[in-house]
Amino acid sequence: MSPLLLSAIVSMILALTCYTIGVFAERKKGLLLPWHAVIFWLGFLFDSTGTSMMSRISGGHFAFNLHGVTGLIALLLMAFHAVWATVILVKKDHRSQEQFHKFSIVVWAIWLVPFVIGMFIGMS
Template identity: 45%
Template sequence: MSLELVAASSAITLALVFYTIGVFSERRAGFLKKSHVILFWCGLVFDTTGTTIMTNIAQTSGATGFGIHAISGLAAIILMLIHAVWATVTFLRRNERAEKTFHTFSTLVWLLWLVPYIIGLLVGIPAIHLRAVCAVGTSVIVVSAFAMVLFRRAKTRKSH
């Protein structure tokens, strides 16, 4: 494995760690803290860094086209940017109603971000090495299962 690939994989995995901690600590707290906003921005920076390195690797290796993984990855970065900006604005304004809306959006963005992460994982691990179509289907199933659990838990908490 090349040093470039290790750096890219590490950066994207750090994005997963920062973003997951940010989203779930914000969910647990029930309101936005400065630390959540910082974690969202860190997740975006690491994901963008890792994706940029991966793009360079793909271009260097002569890969052509703009496949579903690239499209979903770009969409995820755009959503993360919108999410981080909205988190910053919501935090600075201290609007309780906006924070509740943000809370749901935060979880949705995290779930959507997982799709390209899981696709890359499934396609990139030699022992698994699924074809792109199978990886997309598998990632959507896994993320859907996460979504059902997360939103069912949230619904159960609200009814108590």
């Protein structure tokens, strides 16, 4: 296994770990807190890094297939999710802080689709 592939895999697992911790901690608390947003940003950073490395491994071009399209959607949703969490916290919108977990779980579930597809592609 190449060092680049190993680094990409570790980055994606760190993204999964951060995102899962952030989403479920927020859900359990029932309130979006600043540290949740930090974890969402870290998840996005690790996902972007892993995606970039995987892209280099595959030749550096976007693949118009199920994994490529769902991965792009998931990455854009993660970015939007982290930005929106930050905006809610900066505005101190308590109602939105209490409701944000509903959006978080949807984004997390959508993000899992390309993650799982990528695992199956990598195993084949």
